[in-house]
Structure formats: structure tokens, C-alpha cells
Amino acid sequence: MAKKPDLDRKVVAQNRKARHNYFIEETFEAGLALTGTEVKSLRGGRSTIAESYVTEEGGEAWLVNANIPEYAAGNRFNHEPRRPRKLLLHRKQINKLVGAIQREGRTVVPLQLYFNQRGRAKIEIALVTGKQAHDKRQAIKDRDWQRQRARLLSHR
Numbered sequence: 001m002a003k004k005p006d007l008d009r010k011v012v013a014q015n016r017k018a019r020h021n022y023f024i025e026e027t028f029e030a031g032l033a034l035t036g037t038e039v040k041s042l043r044g045g046r047s048t049i050a051e052s053y054v055t056e057e058g059g060e061a062w063l064v065n066a067n068i069p070e071y072a073a074g075n076r077f078n079h080e081p082r083r084p085r086k087l088l089l090h091r092k093q094i095n096k097l098v099g100a101i102q103r104e105g106r107t108v109v110p111l112q113l114y115f116n117q118r119g120r121a122k123i124e125i126a127l128v129t130g131k132q133a134h135d136k137r138q139a140i141k142d143r144d145w146q147r148q149r150a151r152l153l154s155h156r
Helices: 036-044 091-104 133-155
Strands: 010-014 022-032 053-057 060-064 085-088 107-115 121-130
Touching: 022 091, 022 107, 036 107, 053 091, 060 091, 091 107, 091 121
Parallel strands: none
Antiparallel strands: 010 107, 022 085, 022 121, 053 060, 053 107, 060 085, 107 121
């Protein structure tokens, strides 16, 4: 399997189980409304987005349950580690996500949290459908077969 290009990203956190647990249908890049201590803590690279998800409230998209630990030198200006964070998306994108969540029973999960080339914190979110156990087993079989086939072809 080919390695993905870097795209000038400094990846802070990844949701590696998302590709195993869900069929990824469409991805979006969103900005995050963060405080100063959250940005400094993110640059330290200790955050997790594995159990987080995106929800809609008041016509806006919110990232819920993402853990950005407190900044060590933040003192009294520190933030709550698991507070809901507003996602910065275009209105059409929000409407598309909300419609898919409400009408079609899909989920929106974060895939990657990173800093772009301009130093802005961005999050890659995906519109997904859940996999069942047999789908996961089939994906594992396919991946193993591709790996074995590559080995066989490289020996010739």
C-alpha cells in the first residue's frame, strides 16, 4: 500500500480505529475555535480524538469529547480538557452534515487533528456509516490477501 503524501501537515492526533469501525464516505477539513492554552497544549502533541464525535447544536457543528490536556504553564488561564469545541465550517457543509445525521442515520467522526502550513489548527472530519462484524472481517481478509499477493509477486 502506498504511503500518503505529507501535504505540509504536522499531525497532532489521529483516530486510527475510525477506518476499521466505519465506512468513510466523505471527508471535510474544518477549523477549530481554540483558546491560547489549548493551542500550546496541542503543540506539545498529547491530545486524543479517539472517542470524540461531531454533533449539531443551534445550527453549528461542535466537536464533543476530544481530550486536549491542560497546558502545564497555563496557571489560572487554563481550559477544560474535554470541553465542546466549535468547528469552523461553511454553512453548506454544516447543512450537509446535519441532514445526513438526522435523515440517513450517519455519524460524523474526526480522523486527524493537525496544524497546516500556516500554523492553524485544523481537523479532518468524515461522514461515515458503521461497519458490522462481517464487514470488518472481510476488510481484514482483503488486506491480508493484498499483502500476501505483493509478497508472491515480489519473489518472482
